[in-house]
Amino acid sequence: MADNDLDTTRVRILESAGQMFAERGFESTTVRDICQAAGANVAAVNYYFGDKERLYIEAVVRAHRWRLDQAQLPDWNATTPPREKLAGFIHTFFERILGGKDDTWRTRLVMREFMNPTAACAEIAQSNIRPQFEILQSILRELLPQGTSDEELHLTAFSIVGQCLFYHVAEPIICNLVDGAEFATYDVDKLAEHVTKLTLAALDAKAAHAARGAGARR
Amino acid sequence: MADNDLDTTRVRILESAGQMFAERGFESTTVRDICQAAGANVAAVNYYFGDKERLYIEAVVRAHRWRLDQAQLPDWNATTPPREKLAGFIHTFFERILGGKDDTWRTRLVMREFMNPTAACAEIAQSNIRPQFEILQSILRELLPQGTSDEELHLTAFSIVGQCLFYHVAEPIICNLVDGAEFATYDVDKLAEHVTKLTLAALDAKAAHAARGAGARR
DNA sequence: AATTGATTGAAACATTTGTTTGAAACGATC
């Protein structure tokens, strides 16, 4: 029952299954291929997980937990300026998405699940994503003028996350649109800096506009 | 051969197949289900398309072409200000993505193809997406200071598209994060206005910063 | 009305796939 990181048949199957589900999808991946890649017998899937679907769910949840653990948010204290927090959040988010080149399959697996929600999706959203979303919102609350509606807060958070996620979900398209040499230079640091700068510029403008509006009215 | 919009068995199969591929994916969709939904015989798929895969490719290409035709960019003339062009581009993009509530399957199908590229992906990227990308870049060139690098132009374009696409690729997550009542109010107009405002605020700040920098240097 | 070509229909085929089974191998415990 303990799914610790031992090199046991169980986790070998989980890892192989995750990679294959990520690349080919649930239906295109056969239990036989998974077991062959994991060096296990066909019956091992049913022995350890009951059936193929429960193996899938466990693989997805495991992949997302791994993604979160892989890159942790920086330690902030009460004096950390919110601009720095936002920069750190975005950088960490990119680390999780683009991570080591051998780990992108985990993000692919999770994104695939989001577009084909099963039981794993709601669980991940509630237990893993929501806390991160709350953190991002608390940062934005410090950066946006007081009185900003919850809705605008949400949309702004979505704008940030959307910019980051794009580089994963549209990767084949991006490769088709920009030069291969340029694409090769897209790394976490560069992309994070771009998104951070663009977002902060927009937030600054909103804050300035609000201040001007308040000043003009009085 | 002519795939015109007649209510022929061929296009009925294409439409049914598109919807089912979009919801369940390629492998999970059976030829039998497609034909039943289209009111056709099982053999019709092989008769009209040769095999299941060529039916899929044709359905994807058709869906994306339909998406483009559904919402056309406004007519601009030489005097149209670039800010208005950007607003129009973003609004049209959202129309295409979120379109009529009965047509979202087309976007789903295309996004699915992007994450599982087949032969259809490269074709769509080259013949359909690239022209749109060029238009967006030409608009941004008018809004960003002279001397802005191609790379920054690209990243800015990706930031815009990423913000829009997010509402489609992460829909189940968004539903989980915000109140159902609030989500119900997300429509094309509201989202387009948010993305446009945020982006223009950022672009204005960059332009102002560049002007200030140039002024200070002289 | 006959003919010709395109389309549809029901059934069958060959393969693949998830799952099960029951015996063998293994490992720790007494």
Next chain:
DNA sequence: GATCGTTTCAAACAAATGTTTCAATCAATT
């Protein structure tokens, strides 16, 4: 070393699925 629970293995099962076949049907043309 015998025993008991756990794990592995090869083989088989049953269901589903893409594809094919060939006769029936239809529609237009002569």
